[in-house]
Structures are given as structure tokens and as C-alpha cells.
Amino acid sequence: MLRVERRPQPSRFWTWLTPPLAVAITMIAGGALFAALGENPVAAIRTIFWEPLFGEFAFYYRPQMLMKGAPLILIAVGLSLGFRAGIWNIGAEGQYIIGALTGAGVGLAFYPLDAWYIFPLMVVAGALGGWAWAMIPALLKIRFGTNEILVSLMLVYVAEQLLAQMSLGLLKNPDGFGFPGSRNLQDYAAAHNAEIIAGTGMHWGVVAALGAVIAAHVLLQRHILGFRVRLTGQAPRAARFAGVSPARLVLFCLGTAGALAGMAGMFEVSGPSGQVSIDFNVGYGFTAIIVAFLGRLNPLGILLAGLLMALTYIGGEIAQSDLGLPAAAIQVFQGMLLFFLLAVDLLTNYRLRLRTPEVAP
Amino acid sequence: MNLGHIDPALLLAALLVAATPILLAAIGELVVERAGVLNLGVEGMMITGAICGFAAAVETGSPGLGFLAAAGGGAVLALLFAGLTQFALANQVASGLALTLFGLGLSSLLGQGYVGIKPPPTPHLDLGPLGDLPFFGTVLFSHDIVVYLGLALVVAVWAGLKYTRSGRILRAVGENHDAAHALGYKVVRVRILAILFGGACAGLGGAYVSLVRVPQWTEGMTAGAGWIALALVVFASWRAGRVVLGAWLFGGVSVLQLNLQAAGVAIPVEYLSMSPYLITILVLVIMSANRSRAPGSLGRVFHASG
Structure with a gap:
């Protein structure tokens, strides 16, 4: 009989080993899933994890990894601050949409002016949009004690409706022959989030994501605010005695996450996606939750986890076109990853022991 | 615009139908939360129930078997959550989110071959002369059996929690799991059963969306109903009777906005x-001004070693 025993301290060894272990288990379980769908499991796993990096067309897929990884990392870094402090913002998808709307809105308002300051203004507008959307659950939480999980999530659905309305109404391309969707920002140089070095996938969103990782790392390791975030997560009562204001922490964590998600949306709409359209959002805000946990809520871990998750997105697309694997299979795969991660996390905080028969003294 | 075409009797009848999925999911989640477990995976279990029920009903031609399969599908997914939170002692918020993400993916994978098919119709219950009553016949006595099942379930949960021994044990486990453990109650076992019940209810609610309310299968068709059900439990201050009121309020709003459209x-x-x-x-x-009625151990991890 196995016995579970609490560790006095979380194991450092397992803290770093559980994510790779979870990935390995997910590959096995995912292989079984692909086999059940009638695919060769080894070929499918190879297509997802090997082809984009070292396959024949890797020169095309490698830049894609940066493009898909950047929004995931940017959002996940913001979410991880709140998750550490026990503040659960799960509405990043909504903040991402609003950031894209405000960012693109500012850009389109200047059309067709050509000026250097348009793009920076769009970045600020995107961040502000996401921040403002995240302030709704934050203010409701500190003023009325409303559950931020449910409010932030409800606002995702509201944001999706708003996106539909904007792409059919206010932001619709006046020269678009009545089709829904805004002007394509890729054709508007002053507002285009173009690649900094052509062919590398390196756009301003990637720069922002790397900046966010470094800033969050410094914040958590060196700054009093980061210390307070960590303290509140580990010992809320102690944090209050130490003078940490819970309200200010809520504002900071939700606000930062919202601003980063909004920026991610803005970089996406002005770059890879190009236009505001009804199906603009593809669930990065939700996948970023997996990324944050897979990266152990640690900025550097999130960087690696974001790239890995981007790999599964791209590999999934290749498997879709080459092997005819359904798109939903990769979604299941990503969901499984979070499951296994949470399950093997038991080893970090607890020790498994074989039960020895107890003898009465 | 013509508001005169909105018939109040039909509106109220539609309200009962629209309220049923969230009512079922919410009453299940209420039991889970009264046992001290916060399962945020309701949306995932609902959508899984929706496709399991739809597929089973289409394959067998029987909506009854469909609803059974939906309850089973929801419960199986809930079992994953139970394993994570009760045995692997994982964080309940994260596990619930994982359940929802996984359920959304799984349902669209399972639903590949079912897009654009019509399910077998769920028959309306024939209540004889009651159905012919003016106004009330249309509003109250013209529904399928699941609508009444949902209401009966609320009464059963209310009475079960209040008057039966097992209901009291469940509440004790939810209020203070350490004390309940000290009294010799099997905290983990009670919670697993509650989680399974919640999953089955959410599955039923999901199947009601895909088999009766819409009736069709489309990806992500529950569109946040599971999250609304979670909000409903807070709205109801963890009391069964109020869940009905809340479900009718949301049913009313969604029916009214559809009619206005x-x-x-x-x-x-x-x-x-x-x-x-x-x-x-x-x-x-x-409602959040008054959180004092939340179960004491809600969302906390229980580990017998203390």
C-alpha cells in the first residue's frame, strides 16, 4: 500500500523535473490517442515535435514558432504573477481581444496618415485596452468581493460579442465590398507590426515577450513587489501582517496581466493576423493558462513552455495537413498536458512511501 | 419591430426550457461545493455530456439512452477531476480549468462526424387534461420529462441535504473536513461521490442543450452555460431552492433577448x-456582499496526515 506523506519543503529536484516528466507522459498518452484515431503514433508524435524544428521545411516553421510563442509567453507571464498570489484571472482571452480592438482602432483612426508615432501609440492603446478590461474584475473584487474567476471569464464572452460587432460595424473596412472585417493593417505600413529582420519571425511582439520575461524575473527575484506577490501566495495571513495591501496586489496583478494580454492582442492584429475579424481570437488566452503552469509560474520556465506549446500548435497544423489528424486532437493533447502536470506535481509537495506494518510499542 | 408578436405563455414555457440546462448543472455543482470541493470544470463536463448524449441518441435512436450516456460521460470526466484533486492533491482551481480545456477539446474530437445531423426528438410528456388548461397548460404541462426531472432533482437535493443522514455527513465534510475526519467520516469517499454526482448532472444539462434546446451539435455549443451555472451557485448562496430562482432568471433573460432579436x-x-x-x-x-454562507472547507486540499 502506498502512503502519501507531506514534504516539509517542496522538493527542488521535482519542481524542475515534473514539467519534462508530464510532457513525456503526455507524448505516450497522446500517442495512444493518435493510435486510437488510426494513425501511426510514432509518426504522429514525430510530425508534431520533430518536423517543425528539423524537418524538410523547418526554415518555414521555425519563424512561426516565435510568432505563435510570443503571444502565449506575453499572456502567461502576466497570468503567472496573479496565479502566484492566488488571484485567478482566467479571462485573458477577453483582454487579448479588447487590446486588439483598441490597438487596431487607434491605428485605423490615423489611416492613411504615415507617421512614425502611430505604431507606438497603438501599442500603448492595446495595453490600456487590456488593462481597462482587467480592471473590471479587479475593481469588483476589491470593492464588492466578487469572484474574479467568474467575472473575468464572463467578460470573455462579452468581448467576443464586441469583436463581432466591431468587425461588422465600427471597424469594418469601408472599401471591403461589405465583407465583415477591418482594413488589413499589413497593407498600412505605419501600423504594420512587421518582422524586424525579414524571415526570422522576429516582430515587436517577440521583443515585448522577451522583455516581459526579463522584467518579471527581475521583479520576482529582486523587487519588494515581487516578494509580496510570492509571500501572498504562500502565506496570505503572514503577508497581511507584513503590511501587504491585498487590494493593491489585486490591482497590480490583474492590471499587469490585462495590459500584457492586450499588448499581445495588438501585436497579433497588426502583425500575423492583420485585421480585426469575427474569428480573430484562437484561444491563446486559454492556452496561456497551460503555459503558465507548465512553466511553473516562473518567467524563464514560461519562456520554454511557451515555445513548446507553440511547437504543438505548428506540429498540430502539419499533422492536420499531412496525416489528416483532426484539429481537435491537438486541443485534447494540450489539455492532457495540463492534467498530467497537475497529477505528477504530487511528487513536488508530497513523498510516496511504501506502507510498513506498524507495530504497537 | 413588433413586440406584440411575443406571446407571454410561450415565453414562459421557453423560459422553463432555457433554464433547465443551467439548473441541472448548478444543482450538481451545489452538491459538490457543499462537500467542500470547487469544481470549475462544469463547462467541460457539460460540453462532454452534450456530445456523448447527442452521439448516443443518434446511434441508438433513443433520446433516453442519450441522456443516460450524457450523465455517464459527465461522470467519467468528473472522475478525472476527482483523481487529480482527491488523490494527487492538486489545486482545485487549476484542475477545474484543466477539465474545461480538456473537455472542450475532447468534445470537438468526438463530435467530428455529428455536425449537421438532427437528433431523434425528445417526446413531450402527455399529461392528459392538464396540458389542455388555458395558459398554464402551455407554460407548465407541455414539457419533456427532463424539465420535471430537473425540478424534482432540486427538491431531492434540498430534502437530502437537510433531512437525511448522508446529507448531514456531506455538509459536515464541506464545512470542516478535519473535524469530519476526526469523527470517522470518509472525507475522500464522500467527496468523490459528490464530484461524480456533479459530473452526471452537468452531463445531463449539456445533453439537454444538444438534444432539446438547440437541437444540433456544434463545437463549443454550451457557450459558457457551465460558467453561468457556477455563478448560479454563488447567487443561490449554496441553497437548493434559490438555484431554481436563479436558473429561471437566467432562462428568462436569454429567452427574452432571443425574442427581442x-x-x-x-x-x-x-x-x-x-x-x-x-x-x-x-x-x-x-450577491457577493454576503459570502458568509460559503462552505467552510470550500476549495481547500484535504490530507489526512494534517
Whole structure:
């Protein structure tokens, strides 16, 4: 009989080993899933994890990894601050949409002016949009004690409706022959989030994501605010005695996450996606939750986890076109990853022991 | 725009139908939360139930078997959550989110071959002369059996929690798991059973969406109903009777906005479609002033070693 025993301290060894272990288990379980769908499991796993990096067309897929990884990392870094402090913002998808709307809105308002300051203004507008959307659950939480999980999530659905309305109404391309969707920002140089070095996938969103990782790392390791975030997560009562204001922490964590998600949306709409359209959002805000946990809520871990998750997105697309694997299979795969991660996390905080028969003294 | 075409009797009848999925999911989640477990995976279990029920009903031609399969599918998914939170002692918020993400993916994978098919119709219960009553016949006595099952379940949960021994044990486990453990109650076993019950209820609610309310299968068709059900439990202050009121309120809002869309009110459709979510936020704000009724051990990990 196995016995579970609490560790006095979380194991450092397992803290770093559980994510790779979870990935390995997910590959096995995912292989079984692909086999059940009638695919060769080894070929499918190879297509997802090997082809984009070292396959024949890797020169095309490698830049894609940066493009898909950047929004995931940017959002996940913001979410991880709140998750550490026990503040659960799960509405990043909504903040991402609003950031894209405000960012693109500012850009389109200047059309067709050509000026250097348009793009920076769009970045600020995107961040502000996401921040403002995240302030709704934050203010409701500190003023009325409303559950931020449910409010932030409800606002995702509201944001999706708003996106539909904007792409059919206010932001619709006046020269678009009545089709829904805004002007394509890729054709508007002053507002285009173009690649900094052509062919590398390196756009301003990637720069922002790397900046966010470094800033969050410094914040958590060196700054009093980061210390307070960590303290509140580990010992809320102690944090209050130490003078940490819970309200200010809520504002900071939700606000930062919202601003980063909004920026991610803005970089996406002005770059890879190009236009505001009804199906603009593809669930990065939700996948970023997996990324944050897979990266152990640690900025550097999130960087690696974001790239890995981007790999599964791209590999999934290749498997879709080459092997005819359904798109939903990769979604299941990503969901499984979070499951296994949470399950093997038991080893970090607890020790498994074989039960020895107890003898009465 | 023509509001005169909205028939109040049909509106109220539609309200009962619209309220049923969230009512079922919410009453299940209420039991889970009274046992001290916060399962945020309701949306995932609902959508899984929706496709399991739809597929089973289409394959067998029997909506009854469909609903059974839906309850089973929801419970199986809930079992994953139970394993994570009760044995692997994982964080309940994260596990619930994982369940929802996984359920959304799984359902669209399972639903590949079922897009655009019509399910076998769920028959309306023939209540004889009651159904011919003016107004009340249409509003109350013209529904399928699941509508009544949902209401009966609420009464059963209310009575079960209040008057039966097992109901009291469940509440004890939810209020203070350490004390319940010290008294010799099997905390983990009680919680697993509650989680399974919650999963089955959510599955039923999901199948009601895909088999009766819509009736069709489309990806992500529950569209946040599971999250609204979670909000409903807070709204109800963890009391069974109030869940009905809340479900009717949300059913009413969603039916009313659909009718306003159909009547061609001069508000863009998207703004009307937002209303159920905005009302949910509003209600949460009003109700969250009083959190004192939340079960004491809600969301906390139980480990027998203390």
C-alpha cells in the first residue's frame, strides 16, 4: 500500500523535473490517442515535435514558432504573477481581444496618415485596452468581493460579442465590398507590426515577450513587489501582517496581466493576423493558462513552455495537413498536458512511501 | 419591430426550457461545493455530456439512452477531476480549468462526424387534461420529462441535504473536513461521490442543450452555460431552492433577448447576446456582499496526515 506523506519543503529536484516528466507522459498518452484515431503514433508524435524544428521545411516553421510563442509567453507571464498570489484571472482571452480592438482602432483612426508615432501609440492603446478590461474584475473584487474567476471569464464572452460587432460595424473596412472585417493593417505600413529582420519571425511582439520575461524575473527575484506577490501566495495571513495591501496586489496583478494580454492582442492584429475579424481570437488566452503552469509560474520556465506549446500548435497544423489528424486532437493533447502536470506535481509537495506494518510499542 | 408578436405563455414555457440546462448543472455543482470541493470544470463536463448524449441518441435512436450516456460521460470526466484533486492533491482551481480545456477539446474530437445531423426528438410528456388548461397548460404541462426531472432533482437535493443522514455527513465534510475526519467520516469517499454526482448532472444539462434546446451539435455549443451555472451557485448562496430562482432568471433573460432579436429591436444582435453574461456579472456583484454562507472547507486540499 502506498502512503502519501507531506514534504516539509517542496522538493527542488521535482519542481524542475515534473514539467519534462508530464510532457513525456503526455507524448505516450497522446500517442495512444493518435493510435486510437488510426494513425501511426510514432509518426504522429514525430510530425508534431520533430518536423517543425528539423524537418524538410523547418526554415518555414521555425519563424512561426516565435510568432505563435510570443503571444502565449506575453499572456502567461502576466497570468503567472496573479496565479502566484492566488488571484485567478482566467479571462485573458477577453483582454487579448479588447487590446486588439483598441490597438487596431487607434491605428485605423490615423489611416492613411504615415507617421512614425502611430505604431507606438497603438501599442500603448492595446495595453490600456487590456488593462481597462482587467480592471473590471479587479475593481469588483476589491470593492464588492466578487469572484474574479467568474467575472473575468464572463467578460470573455462579452468581448467576443464586441469583436463581432466591431468587425461588422465600427471597424469594418469601408472599401471591403461589405465583407465583415477591418482594413488589413499589413497593407498600412505605419501600423504594420512587421518582422524586424525579414524571415526570422522576429516582430515587436517577440521583443515585448522577451522583455516581459526579463522584467518579471527581475521583479520576482529582486523587487519588494515581487516578494509580496510570492509571500501572498504562500502565506496570505503572514503577508497581511507584513503590511501587504491585498487590494493593491489585486490591482497590480490583474492590471499587469490585462495590459500584457492586450499588448499581445495588438501585436497579433497588426502583425500575423492583420485585421480585426469575427474569428480573430484562437484561444491563446486559454492556452496561456497551460503555459503558465507548465512553466511553473516562473518567467524563464514560461519562456520554454511557451515555445513548446507553440511547437504543438505548428506540429498540430502539419499533422492536420499531412496525416489528416483532426484539429481537435491537438486541443485534447494540450489539455492532457495540463492534467498530467497537475497529477505528477504530487511528487513536488508530497513523498510516496511504501506502507510498513506498524507495530504497537 | 413588433413586440406584440411575443406571446407571454410561450415565453414562459421557453423560459422553463432555457433554464433547465443551467439548473441541472448548478444543482450538481451545489452538491459538490457543499462537500467542500470547487469544481470549475462544469463547462467541460457539460460540453462532454452534450456530445456523448447527442452521439448516443443518434446511434441508438433513443433520446433516453442519450441522456443516460450524457450523465455517464459527465461522470467519467468528473472522475478525472476527482483523481487529480482527491488523490494527487492538486489545486482545485487549476484542475477545474484543466477539465474545461480538456473537455472542450475532447468534445470537438468526438463530435467530428455529428455536425449537421438532427437528433431523434425528445417526446413531450402527455399529461392528459392538464396540458389542455388555458395558459398554464402551455407554460407548465407541455414539457419533456427532463424539465420535471430537473425540478424534482432540486427538491431531492434540498430534502437530502437537510433531512437525511448522508446529507448531514456531506455538509459536515464541506464545512470542516478535519473535524469530519476526526469523527470517522470518509472525507475522500464522500467527496468523490459528490464530484461524480456533479459530473452526471452537468452531463445531463449539456445533453439537454444538444438534444432539446438547440437541437444540433456544434463545437463549443454550451457557450459558457457551465460558467453561468457556477455563478448560479454563488447567487443561490449554496441553497437548493434559490438555484431554481436563479436558473429561471437566467432562462428568462436569454429567452427574452432571443425574442427581442427575433422581433427586430433596433439594438445590434451582439449587444443583446451579451446580456446573459452581463446580468451574471451584475448578479454576482449583488450577491457577493454576503459570502458568509460559503462552505467552510470550500476549495481547500484535504490530507489526512494534517
